[in-house]
Structures are given as structure tokens and as C-alpha cells.
Amino acid sequence: MTPLETIASHFTHEKRAIQWLNQICTGNEWVSIESRYKDEIDVDVVNFNIELQGESLRKYRIVGAVTRGEKSLVSLMPEQVLGTDEQADEQDGMDAWCSLCLNPIGRNSELPLGDRLCSLLLALHNDIQLAKSIAIIDLFLAHDHNDHKWIIGYHSEGMYLPGEDKELYELVPEEIRHLNHHFYCIEDDLQFASLNEEDAQLIFDEEIHIASNKIRIKKQSGE
Numbered sequence: 001m002t003p004l005e006t007i008a009s010h011f012t013h014e015k016r017a018i019q020w021l022n023q024i025c026t027g028n029e030w031v032s033i034e035s036r037y038k039d040e041i042d043v044d045v046v047n048f049n050i051e052l053q054g055e056s057l058r059k060y061r062i063v064g065a066v067t068r069g070e071k072s073l074v075s076l077m078p079e080q081v082l083g084t085d086e087q088a089d090e091q092d093g094m095d096a097w098c099s100l101c102l103n104p105i106g107r108n109s110e111l112p113l114g115d116r117l118c119s120l121l122l123a124l125h126n127d128i129q130l131a132k133s134i135a136i137i138d139l140f141l142a143h144d145h146n147d148h149k150w151i152i153g154y155h156s157e158g159m160y161l162p163g164e165d166k167e168l169y170e171l172v173p174e175e176i177r178h179l180n181h182h183f184y185c186i187e188d189d190l191q192f193a194s195l196n197e198e199d200a201q202l203i204f205d206e207e208i209h210i211a212s213n214k215i216r217i218k219k220q221s222g223e
Contacts (some may be wrong), residue, residue, distance in 0.1 A: 004066075007044070007068060016136075021118050030052055037092065050117065052121050055129075058083055060169075063082070098151050099154070136155065143219070157183055161177070
């Protein structure tokens with residue numbers, strides 16, 4: 001058994017979920033999974049890595065670390081999701097991979113690990129459809145390889161840029177910096193609005209979808 005299968009075997013529901021995960025990963029060419037113990041001594045911590053390709057041809061990576069809890073597996077950190085353009089290659093290194101904040105919330109975070117990972121990788125594989133409901137995926141797909149080199153990641157209110165390094169930030173294309181500033185302005189405005197978190201997020205989502213559409217139109221026109 002793989003390290004992930006071994007650590008999941010201590011809990012019936014976790015074992016079944018990981019079996020389902022393995023069936024998906026071994027039965028499809030567009031996804032693969034690897035797991036390993038943190039080290040030879042600490043066999044109670046397992047790191048895993050899932051790599052897959054979306055229908056858009058974008059590549060995604062899901063990484064995480066789990067240990068044994070009292071009644072189930074426990075994630076030592078939220079599963080991290082990364083995405084990159086199909087044009088990226090090994091020479092680009094981590095610079096080509098963008099962080100995608102898609103951590104499970106609410107009841108989904110209580111599901112067995114394998115169930116969470118299955119739901120996530122299937123959704124990412126169907127990324128073109130996912131972009132219709134998840135704004136940051138829409139923005140990620142609207143940008144291309146040349147954009148991703150400057151964007152550290154995407155989150156529910158916009159993007160992460162290399163703001164701590166002033167010299168590097170000044171190299172970021174003006175269009176990307178302007179869009180990032182636009183999202184910051186929206187965030188500032190919403191701080192003084194009488195809106196709950198859900199309604200505020202709906203406004204952000206709409207703005208991100210609008211920005212994504214504008215980016216596509218501009219790229220298609222060759223501007």
C-alpha cells in the first residue's frame with residue numbers, strides 16, 4: 001500500500017474515500033497521485049501530491065500533509081492548490097505556478113480526506129465549467145503564461161502580486177497592477193458598506209468575472 005493508503009486504513013470511512021480517490025487517479029490519464037512519509041522515522045505524517053490537467057489544458061497541483069487523529073485523518077495544513085499555464089515547462093520553476101485559494105469551507109471541510117480531494121480534482125478537471133461559478137478560476141483562465149509569471153496567486157478578493165519587493169513590483173505589467181489596484185479599491189469601499197460577508201463576496205465575484213471577460217476580449221483582439 002502507498003503511505004496515504006496505509007495511514008487511511010486506520011479509519012474505515014477514510015479508507016473507503018482514499019480507495020475512491022485511487023480509482024479515479026489510476027483510471028484516468030489526466031491525473032496522478034503520489035504520497036510519501038515525512039521521513040523514515042516519522043511515519044505518522046504523510047505528504048501527498050496530486051497533479052492533473054483541466055479541460056482548458058491548464059495544469060493543477062494539489063498538495064497537503066495529514067496525520068492520524070483520534071477518529072479520522074487530520075490535515076496539518078489546508079490543502080494547497082496551484083495552477084499553471086499549459087505553456088509552462090520545468091525551466092519556469094515555481095514562478096509559473098499560481099496559488100489558487102480554493103480551501104473547503106463549512107461542511108465540506110468535515111468530509112473524509114479522499115472525498116474532499118475527489119471533489120476538488122474533478123472540479124478542477126472541469127475547470128471551464130468551474131470558472132462560471134468560481135470567479136478566481138475565471139480570472140486564472142483569462143490570464144496566460146505571460147501574466148502568470150507576475151502573479152503569485154489568486155484569492156477571493158483578487159490577486160497576490162510581489163508587493164514586498166518594490167523593484168520586482170515595478171516590473172509587473174501596468175495592466176496587472178492597475179487591475180490589482182482596482183480590487184483593492186473595491187475592498188476599501190466595502191469596508192464602509194453595510195453588507196454581510198456573503199453579499200460583499202458576490203460583489204467581488206461579479207467584478208472579477210467582468211475583469212476576466214475584458215481580459216479575454218482584449219487578448220482575442222490582439223491588443
